[in-house]
Amino acid sequence: MKASERFRNLLSGKPVDRLPVIEWAPWWKLTVERWLSEGLPKNAAATVGSLQEYFGLDRCLQLSVKNRTKNTPKEPARGAGIITDEHDYEKILPTLFPDVGTVVTEERIELLHRQHEDGKTLHFLTVEGAFWYPRVLFGIENHLYSFYDYPDLYRRICNEYADWLIELFRYLLPRFQFDFMSFAEDMSYNNGPMISKQLFDEFLAPFYKKVIPVIHEYGVPVFIDSDGDITLALDWYASVGADGMFPLERRAGVDVSVYLDKQPQMAFLGHFDKMCMKHGEAAMRAEFERLLPSMHRGKFIPSCDHQTPPDVSIENYFTYVKLLREYAELVTHKDTEIAPCPVFSENRREKI
Amino acid sequence: MSILNEISEKLQRGRAKEVSVLVEQALAENYSPADILNQGLIAGMNEVGEKFRRNEVFVPEVLVAARAMNAGLKILRPALISSGVKPLGKAIICTVKGDMHDIGKNLVKMMIEGQGIECIDLGVDVGPEQVVCAVRETGAKLVCLSALLTTTMTGQKEIIDALVAAGLRDRVKVMVGGAPITQQFADEIGADCYAPDAASAAIAARAFFEE
Secondary structure, three states: OOHHHHHHHHHHOOOOOOOOOOOOOOOOHHHHHHHHHOOOOHHHHOOHHHHHHHHOOOEEEEEEOOOEOOOOOOOOOOOEOOOOOHHHHHHHHHHEOOOHHHHOOHHHHHHHHHHHOOOOEEEEEEEEOOOHHHHHHHEHHHHHHHHHHOHHHHHHHHHHHHHHHHHHHHHHOOOOOOOEEEEEOOOEEOOEEOOOHHHHHHHHHHHHHHHHHHHHHOOOOEEEEEOOOOHHHHHHHHHOOOOEEEEOOHHHOOOHHHHHHHOOOOEEEEEEOHHHHHHOHHHHHHHHHHHHHHHHOOOEEEEEOOOOOOOOOHHHHHHHHHHHHHHHOOOOOOOOOOOOOHHHOHHHHHHO | OOHHHHHHHHHHOOOHHHHHHHHHHHHHOOOOHHHHHHHHHHHHHHHHHHHHHOOOOOHHHHHHHHHHHHHHHHHHHHHHHHOOOOOOOEEEEEEEOOOOOOHHHHHHHHHHHOOOOEEEEEEEEEOHHHHHHHHHHHOOOEEEEEOOOOOOOHHHHHHHHHHHHOOOHHHOEEEEEOOOOOHHHHHHHOOOEEOOOHHHHHHHHHHHHHO
């Protein structure tokens, strides 16, 4: 079974030969540096793809697209913003929203096709979400004030960004079939979402209700990427049509079995507790055993629940990948009782 | 509704300007500065803290409430000083070495200040020496240490060890928190308290100073 078919089948409730064996995130620089000191060949560390191949993972490559240009001001310090108010936004507007054909060139699209030809590679597209993108503009702390201080500007930012994304999707998605896409959000922390449902409904939901149907037209499942405890936010993103979420950080108290109960139409990726990896095979096997019942329920792909920490030796990482494959091969859905993700549901197709 | 209740209500809704006006009005009506502080501003922040713990309000609401509290305090401070009302205590707060994350630390700071505690913010990426110096210079009795990363959480232990080495450990309580921190980790490194969230940190801080 080819990687794309396996992934699509899994999300649409059709039979699969095994689960994908993927890492969705690149590795931390510190982790790779440690592994280089432990014998990782330099050429293997050259790219995310070469690292994936070296460790025997299925290839899963990300294309990240932003709406800013080289002329857009840079944040003066980490976490600081580049605008304060509407006047500032007007000033940087000419530097935003580049022509979509220059953001992802024809050459890049050809490269995606070539990479995809081996049948072993998953491709996903990532853009910033309606929480993340305004945070880049306002800066971390002022972003949180902006819901109250500049509500009209917040709505305008999201609306104009949504229009540009739709233009991007209408250009890019007919040219290359991504296996899935993700919105970078990081809108939760270890105690839950940073904003209320009321703010989500008022500021974020209109953005998602505008862009997700366009992405779905091209048959691409939409995942939301948010660290932290997303248990409350899961329902909010489900309400705007998201197909899945990751990385489901265990340390934040997330339990994927609860998520599968709450939103059985959604798919989930991640959730393998990265903190156990340093303790060796027994600890990692115990963690996979915890996850196995949820894996059997369908539409849950175990993967490191964020990036592998630098306290994990290369030997332990090899063990992790070996176990990931072993457990992925235990899951072979034969029936079609599993609810498909919204993008693949009959209801949606009928609407179109 | 009494003016003190009104201060508390407006504070909870983040109405900074209205809180300032009401505090001015309360002073003009000869309410005692201590009552305005305790029954108006602190009462309002306590309510926000409780709602935050119950997931009834979230980070933006805490931030705008804390901003309203500061607006009220700015008006009230001269009267507090002239009437001899002192802070409940003095705390130091920072994010540890190698860690640049400050939103969690800032939230804790605001909530602690909302309890009437003076909070000295050393910022982010703060090493053991800076904390030791600050404890010596300020006489703070509480040290609050934040870390967001698994790679930096060990910085909390380094600061506790430095306080021990400097002979200051018995003079201060140490509270730790942050996304990767657990009660078990806090126990292992010898912290006095683990706070799972900003509101709990404020309650624990108040308890330290009321002991």
